[in-house]
Amino acid sequence: MKLRGLYAITDSQLLAGKFLPYVEAALDGGVTLLQYRDKSQDEARRLREAEALVELCSRYKTRLIVNDDAELAARLGVGVHLGQTDGPLTPARTLLGREAIIGSTCHAQLELAEQAAREGASYVAFGRFFNSVTKPGAPAADTALLEQARARLKLPICVIGGITLDNAAPLVAHGADLLAVIHGLFGADSTQEVTRRARAFNALFASA
Numbered sequence: 001m002k003l004r005g006l007y008a009i010t011d012s013q014l015l016a017g018k019f020l021p022y023v024e025a026a027l028d029g030g031v032t033l034l035q036y037r038d039k040s041q042d043e044a045r046r047l048r049e050a051e052a053l054v055e056l057c058s059r060y061k062t063r064l065i066v067n068d069d070a071e072l073a074a075r076l077g078v079g080v081h082l083g084q085t086d087g088p089l090t091p092a093r094t095l096l097g098r099e100a101i102i103g104s105t106c107h108a109q110l111e112l113a114e115q116a117a118r119e120g121a122s123y124v125a126f127g128r129f130f131n132s133v134t135k136p137g138a139p140a141a142d143t144a145l146l147e148q149a150r151a152r153l154k155l156p157i158c159v160i161g162g163i164t165l166d167n168a169a170p171l172v173a174h175g176a177d178l179l180a181v182i183h184g185l186f187g188a189d190s191t192q193e194v195t196r197r198a199r200a201f202n203a204l205f206a207s208a
C-alpha cells in the first residue's frame with residue numbers, strides 16, 4: 001500500500017465530546033493513515049477509544065496507528081508510531097510483524113531517519129515545520145531538510161507540526177508523502193468543515 005496523503009491524528013482534549021463524529025468526518029473526506037494519540041494515563045479509555053477506531057477504520061478501509069504504545073497496537077493488530085523516547089523500533093517490528101506500519105519521529109535529523117530505516121520503519125516523520133498549537137516546543141525543521149531526506153531515503157516521508165491548508169502545499173512540493181495534522185484538521189467548527197478540510201488536504205497530492 002502506498003503511504004501518501006493525509007495522516008489525521010486525534011487529540012483527546014481537542015476532540016472531547018465529539019471524538020467519533022469528528023474522526024468519522026475526517027475518514028469520510030479521505031484519510032490515508034489515522035493515528036490514535038492520547039497522552040493521558042487512562043488505560044480503560046484508551047482501550048475503549050482505540051477499539052472504536054478499529055471498527056471505524058475497518059468500515060472506511062483506513063489504516064490505524066496507535067501512538068507510543070506498541071503493546072496496545074499488538075493487542076489491536078494495528079500499527080504504531082514511536083518517538084525517540086518511546087522504545088526501540090526493532091523489538092516493535094518483531095512484536096507487530098512484517099506487515100505492520102511502524103512510524104518513527106526523526107525531528108530534523110537525517111541520521112535518525114537513516115537509523116529508523118535500518119531498523120525497519122515503514123515511514124519517517126520530520127517536524128515541526130510551523131508553529132504548533134498542539135506541541136509548541138517541538139524542534140523546528142525546514143524544507144531544505146525535506147529535499148535532503150528525499151534524496152537520501154527510500155521510505156515515505158511524513159511531515160508534522162502546525163500544518164494547515166494554507167501552508168501545506170510547499171511541503172508536498174518539496175517531497176512530503178504524508179501530511180500529519182491535528183489542529184489544522186480537527187480544530188474545525190463542524191463535522192462538515194472537517195470533511196471539507198480532509199478533501200482539500202488530499203487534493204494537494206492530486207495536483208503535485
Ligand SMILES: Cc1ncc(COP(=O)(O)OP(=O)(O)O)c(N)n1
Nearest residue numbers: 067081082083084105125158160180
Ligand atoms: C506522525 C507523527 N510524527 C511525529 C509524532 C511525534 O511523536 P513523539 O515525538 O513521540 O511525540 P508524541 O506525539 O508522543 O507526543 C507523532 N506522534 N506522529
Ligand SMILES: Cc1nc(C(=O)O)sc1CCOP(=O)(O)O
Nearest residue numbers: 127128132134138161162182183
Ligand atoms: C505530535 C507532534 N509531533 C511533532 C513533532 O515535531 O515531532 S509536532 C506535533 C503536533 C502536531 O499537531 P498540530 O498539527 O496541531 O501542530
Ligand SMILES: [Mg+2]
Nearest residue numbers: 068082083086
Ligand atoms: Mg511519542
